[in-house]
Amino acid sequence: MSHGVQGRKSPASFDGETARQVAQTMQALATPSRVRILARLKEAPCSVGELAEAVGMEQSAVSHQLRLLRHLDLVVGERSGRRTIYALHDSHVGVLLEEAVYHVEHIRLGFPEPVRATRAGSR
Amino acid sequence: MSHGVQGRKSPASFDGETARQVAQTMQALATPSRVRILARLKEAPCSVGELAEAVGMEQSAVSHQLRLLRHLDLVVGERSGRRTIYALHDSHVGVLLEEAVYHVEHIRLGFPEPVRATRAGSR
DNA sequence: TGCGTATATGAATAGGTGGTCATGCTACCC
């Protein structure tokens, strides 16, 4: 039961509040820069400077995104000397990232489940 | 092995192309309107009109979002008479949504894993 | 064939957001 996501009740479309929360949190993964930041942190905690170099962004930009991720409780930062070491907030975030990658690979490539494929707007 | 997400290689921060794909796909869940649309479709396929009423949006707005979701291969639409019945593209999408909700509930509430909680920028 | 319904599409707009530049702040070091 490392996953959850099985005994969940699925009311009609859940309330707008939940939708808002989901949307807000998922938006953290909605930009390449943040995805790469999180991916780097999933590998191992590191400082802002390392992060900036790892993802190829300016320190300021990284700091801004880190603030956003902090407010969403996706990462935590701990001051160490004059540096701040950031890390994923907990294992949930890492799993979320992995699942996102997993689904993207399966959704955007072919699909094991040939749904009727009715072409209603396949461009 | 219905899930995957366990034997995955995790290179440093994966390549920017993957990050872009993940970000683009996750952006489908980055707005309350689309989350609610997907949630409604996960419950059961339905027409654009029903969808619009279910999520409280104008038909046009729903149609625009559906186009976006179609291009991301998250939903499919099948013409039935003069209506178009939309449905999730496959079970992956439903699972992705469930996992998103699951993680949000666990991340944004308390957290089972008391990470050091060092308050680096808790405002 | 003409009319009403259902959906799709295009243009225009308001709001949000990621990035850069400049600067402030804290902690270390000499």
Place this chain on the structure above:
DNA sequence: GGGTAGCATGACCACCTATTCATATACGCA
């Protein structure tokens, strides 16, 4: 204590995007 490294913050801007309004297209029906 001055200097500097590391990070955070604010202002500003260019861009993207979600929604609305208006209109076009597709289908069913009398």
